[in-house]
Amino acid sequence: MARKTSQLGRFTDVALLVLISLAEGQKHGYRMIHDIEEFSGTALEPGTLYGALMRLEERGWIEPVETAERRKPYRITESGRDTLREQLATLRRIERAGARRTAISWGLS
Structure with a gap:
């Protein structure tokens, strides 16, 4: 079942990039910047x-990880993983529609 846009709030590109980075495993900010x-x-x-x-x-999509180190790592939550899956599915639909429509308008179909 698809979520309503209002439930997701404003979903920015930066949020998507952070969730993708953390989907691989926990990271602190400096490592996320380089990974992204x-x-x-x-x-x-x-x-x-x-x-x-x-x-x-x-939003509960990420959470800090307890550590004794100075840098504060984060990890994606299950809710964050669900949100990421939904956003990636939406991006795939957008990409398919865009590819199909540009092929038609450019005479490539």
Whole structure:
């Protein structure tokens, strides 16, 4: 069953990138910044990342991991994984529609 957009709130690209990064395993902010740049080519500023982390934590999609170290790692929650799956499915539908429509409009079909 698909969620209503209002339940997801404003789903930003940064939120999606963070969830994808954390789907691989727990990470602290500095590691997320480098991971996100590596897999997406998107260079995030620390303020942008930490704002997204705060919003994702408030929604229950990520949570901090207890550690004795100075850096605070995060992990994705089950709710976050569900949300990520839904968003990726939506992006696949959008990509298919875009590919189909551009092929038609460009005479490639």
